Amino acid sequence: MTRPDSHLAILGAGPVGLETALYAEAVGLPFSVYERGEIGEHFNAWGHVKLFTPWGQNISPLGRAALLTARPRSVLPNDSDLMTGREFRDTYLIPLVTQSPLASRLQTKNVVLRVGRGRSRFRLLVRGPDGKERVDEADFVIDCTGSYHNPRHLGEGGIPAIGEFGVRDQIAWGLEDVLGTREKHYADRNILVVGAGMSAATSVCLLATLAAKYPGTWITWATRSSNSTPLKRPMSDPLRERDLIAARANTLATRGEGNVEFRNASPIEAIESKGKDAGFVVRFTGDAAPLEVERIIANVGYQPDDRLAHALGDNRAGYFVLGIKGGGTGFSLSSAQAQIREAFVKITGQSTDHYRKKG
Numbered sequence: 001m002t003r004p005d006s007h008l009a010i011l012g013a014g015p016v017g018l019e020t021a022l023y024a025e026a027v028g029l030p031f032s033v034y035e036r037g038e039i040g041e042h043f044n045a046w047g048h049v050k051l052f053t054p055w056g057q058n059i060s061p062l063g064r065a066a067l068l069t070a071r072p073r074s075v076l077p078n079d080s081d082l083m084t085g086r087e088f089r090d091t092y093l094i095p096l097v098t099q100s101p102l103a104s105r106l107q108t109k110n111v112v113l114r115v116g117r118g119r120s121r122f123r124l125l126v127r128g129p130d131g132k133e134r135v136d137e138a139d140f141v142i143d144c145t146g147s148y149h150n151p152r153h154l155g156e157g158g159i160p161a162i163g164e165f166g167v168r169d170q171i172a173w174g175l176e177d178v179l180g181t182r183e184k185h186y187a188d189r190n191i192l193v194v195g196a197g198m199s200a201a202t203s204v205c206l207l208a209t210l211a212a213k214y215p216g217t218w219i220t221w222a223t224r225s226s227n228s229t230p231l232k233r234p235m236s237d238p239l240r241e242r243d244l245i246a247a248r249a250n251t252l253a254t255r256g257e258g259n260v261e262f263r264n265a266s267p268i269e270a271i272e273s274k275g276k277d278a279g280f281v282v283r284f285t286g287d288a289a290p291l292e293v294e295r296i297i298a299n300v301g302y303q304p305d306d307r308l309a310h311a312l313g314d315n316r317a318g319y320f321v322l323g324i325k326g327g328g329t330g331f332s333l334s335s336a337q338a339q340i341r342e343a344f345v346k347i348t349g350q351s352t353d354h355y356r357k358k359g
């Protein structure tokens with residue numbers, strides 16, 4: 001429970017970290033936000049991709065109120081607007097900070113390396129923008145560091161494929177801007193896309209568009225499962241944009257359109273680099289012939305990095321993990337809002353719902 005001098009450390013300035021900061025502000029609990037990069041760093045990393053959820057589902061009553069308090073005459077986007085990740089960062093995440101008291105509490109380019117517990121307070125090892133390390137202290141920690149920076153491995157059972165460790169930095173692990181800044185890197189190349197989720201589907205759709213412009217582009221799409229279509233489309237998906245991508249990706253895979261060749265039941269066994277920028281030889285589990293490709297895009301998902309608070313062991317009282325790292329579903333902030341409310345009930349011992357007050 002809080003004392004008058006209690007201090008909260010919030011790790012990460014993604015949507016959930018900033019939402020947590022707004023809540024701390026509403027509760028009146030002093031806090032600092034640590035961000036390893038810039039505001040909405042991960043949204044920026046895949047900023048060319050369109051969000052599936054409309055603007056109104058990505059913001060909260062506290063956020064809307066903060067923007068309108070700062071600039072009462074500002075015209076906010078429509079709730080139904082669909083934006084790219086970068087547009088969302090620019091219209092919501094950045095103004096939330098720059099137009100509110102959060103600005104003085106946020107330290108960008110400050111990476112939290114480890115969290116442990118001293119005699120009475122948490123100890124945070126932080127590396128600042130000048131590369132110098134220091135220890136900051138806090139009474140409570142809310143970890144909203146997401147997972148996009150920590151991709152899963154390519155091999156069966158969640159372990160790296162043979163040779164993967166040695167070539168990890170030659171593989172693209174996120175959503176490449178293949179129609180923009182990365183066009184030259186992928187045009188007229190032989191590319192392997194691995195994965196069976198929305199990220200892989202998005203990469204394949206973008207690459208198929210690239211192949212229409214550069215017909216020498218060839219995409220092999222490998223999935224682990226033996227399903228005859230790469231993606232399962234949920235019945236009556238309420239998120240139309242998501243369903244459109246899933247449908248297009250499945251069509252590309254199964255009809256062999258857009259220079260896409262689909263290989264199901266093809267878990268990656270081993271990857272060998274042929275030299276820097278000279279391509280790879282990829283071997284699959286089973287009898288399939290090895291494949292030579294020039295580029296690999298691994299969209300096999302992301303996982304929480306548990307090393308951050310490893311030193312706490314099982315003694316996690318006062319340490320909360322929220323957002324996508326804490327099992328939040330991502331699509332719509334509502335699950336994160338419930339997590340935030342619950343954490344603050346535990347921290348303050350009060351059950352006041354600041355969303356209801358603003359809603």
Ligand SMILES: Cc1cc2nc3c(=O)[nH]c(=O)nc-3n(C[C@H](O)[C@H](O)[C@H](O)COP(=O)(O)OP(=O)(O)OC[C@H]3O[C@@H](n4cnc5c(N)ncnc54)[C@H](O)[C@@H]3O)c2cc1C
Pocket residue numbers: 011012013014015016017034035036037038039040041042043046049050051052053058110111112113144145146147148149175199308322323324325329330331332333
């Ligand atoms: C391509 C793509 C499309 C998506 N589309 C949608 C969508 O349409 N709708 C939707 O609701 N969700 C969508 N999501 C999911 C959405 O991005 C996540 O739900 C959301 O980003 C989770 O927010 P977060 O704050 O938990 O984590 P993040 O946005 O990942 O933020 C974590 C922050 O923590 C910082 N950080 C990490 N480690 C440290 C450290 N050690 N010290 C300090 N800072 C650190 C990072 O730099 C980052 O800024 C999409 C995801 C992807 C990849």
